[in-house]
Amino acid sequence: EPEVTQTPSHQVTQMGQEVILRCVPISNHLYFYWYRQILGQKVEFLVSFYNNEISEKSEIFDDQFSVERPDGSNFTLKIRSTKLEDSAMYFCASSVPIDRRGVQETQYFGPGTRLLVL
Amino acid sequence: AQKITQTQPGMFVQEKEAVTLDCTYDTSDQSYGLFWYKQPSSGEMIFLIYQGSYDEQNATEGRYSLNFQKARKSANLVISASQLGDSAMYFCAMRVYSGGYQKVTFGTGTKLQVIP
Numbered sequence: 356e357p358e359v360t361q362t363p364s365h366q367v368t369q370m371g372q373e374v375i376l377r378c379v380p381i382s383n384h385l386y387f388y389w390y391r392q393i394l395g396q397k398v399e400f401l402v403s404f405y406n407n408e409i410s411e412k413s414e415i416f417d418d419q420f421s422v423e424r425p426d427g428s429n430f431t432l433k434i435r436s437t438k439l440e441d442s443a444m445y446f447c448a449s450s451v452p453i454d455r456r457g458v459q460e461t462q463y464f465g466p467g468t469r470l471l472v473l
Numbered sequence: 474a475q476k477i478t479q480t481q482p483g484m485f486v487q488e489k490e491a492v493t494l495d496c497t498y499d500t501s502d503q504s505y506g507l508f509w510y511k512q513p514s515s516g517e518m519i520f521l522i523y524q525g526s527y528d529e530q531n532a533t534e535g536r537y538s539l540n541f542q543k544a545r546k547s548a549n550l551v552i553s554a555s556q557l558g559d560s561a562m563y564f565c566a567m568r569v570y571s572g573g574y575q576k577v578t579f580g581t582g583t584k585l586q587v588i589p
Binding site: 411448 | 508523
């Protein structure tokens with residue numbers, strides 16, 4: 356069964372450093388997402404991406420964040436200058452719209468990257 | 474603005490019993506989708522079930538069913554015949570698709586513990 360993969364599974368970085376989190380969505384999916392989950396808290400939406408551009412972003416997704424689909428398979432989240440509060444589990448997800456009214460159904464999540472900023 | 478409310482931070486259920494996890498939502502959009510995800514202690518997010526706002530019948534997926542009451546804006550998850558492996562965090566989420574944009578909102582989750 357196809358699945359979303361993410362690398363690395365864990366990353367430790369110094370405050371102020373740049374990190375790039377990588378995701379390989381399911382190959383025939385068209386929509387891509389990043390979420391984060393601070394330890395013990397709820398999952399928070401960061402950004403959605405479709406047709407090579409951001410389709411929606413949350414207030415968390417400020418200028419320090421960017422996303423890119425550099426080739427046909429990878430989907431990356433870059434944090435330019437990490438802060439302590441960026442420490443969280445970051446989930447990538449992908450989906451393909453199948454609802455006749457355009458509302459997407461199943462979103463498949465990757466296993467997550469646990470980011471720790473020191 | 475969209476909002477998801479899960480009022481039960483934690484629940485216990487006896488193995489083989491059914492359990493209902495509550496979820497209410499708020500949105501002014503007419504077209505939306507409601508989801509439930511399971512997050513075991515290992516951390517991954519596992520999709521369980523989906524309900525579209527225009528679907529007239531309640532969604533079912535194996536032991537999972539979604540009790541969708543549109544007028545009450547509730548989308549409760551029912552797990553029948555609980556198993557020990559069902560112990561996990563459960564998140565209700567809503568996806569709104571409006572004007573070419575989409576927004577996803579998660580609830581705070583319910584921690585379910587199944588007792589042997």
